[in-house]
Amino acid sequence: MADVSERAPSAQEMRTRAAAFVSGATRRGRLPLDYSVASLRVVDFLVEGLRRDGVEETRVGEVLLDLGAYVGEVLVRRAGATWIDFDADQRVYFGQPAGVRMPDGRVWNPLGKVRNCFAEGSSRESLRTFYLKLHGRTRGRRSAA
Template sequence: MDQVDERVPRANEMRGLTAAFVARLTVRHRLPLDYSVASLRVVDFLIDGLRKGGADRERARGTLFGLGAYVGEVLVRRAGAVWVECDAHQRACFGQPVGVRMPDGRVWNPLGKVHNRFEAGGPEESLHTFYLTLHGRVRRAAA
């Protein structure tokens, strides 16, 4: 997998960081990361592969950040979210510098959600299911 920049990101940098990560990952591994909701299943699969491959959290940190940024960007593009800087309380709670604010005002932590999937595994930590059950997202009308 691929690493990302080690410095603390800003909310206004997340789209670019995510695009660069996805470009590197898809060129090397030909993965279908197209920012669709269905692509979150690929993220689940990738994280499970890291776990099964024996990666420790520190070694996988950059890849997990990139995958978390990708999940956040799916929320931005598909659910109406926006990247935001976490305030002091949110940083203490989430352990992350950025999150996404949903249209209803709730702030979610996709970076942390990816870490939870890595640590716990299991279907209850699925990122695809996270999106489908997420409160506050814009629901698209069926065509």
């Protein structure tokens, strides 16, 4: 795996990256990316479409990062998570420079989860199912601010 810290944005930049992706994707394709839990099915379909096309991960790395930022932002807005920069040990373990911390203190890796979904297929690594089974999330809806 390449040194992702050179390619992936910091925690501070993830919200901006997700917003830019949503703006571009909804303007061109009218995709229903509204940061809802249901919209994670759209992300599953997008990742599965990339897989079906047989594209190598290195060619779609930036798109996967954008999708990971979006998934992380859904966790922030709907599950009470906070973007964090991983420490050195977490970067080695997760292979990513940033992730999210849940209200109960658990740390999750949405960027890596999207990469796993791409590698394994959404039938085995669904992002929507990931959210629904996620430990440490708040139960109520949060504002989309």
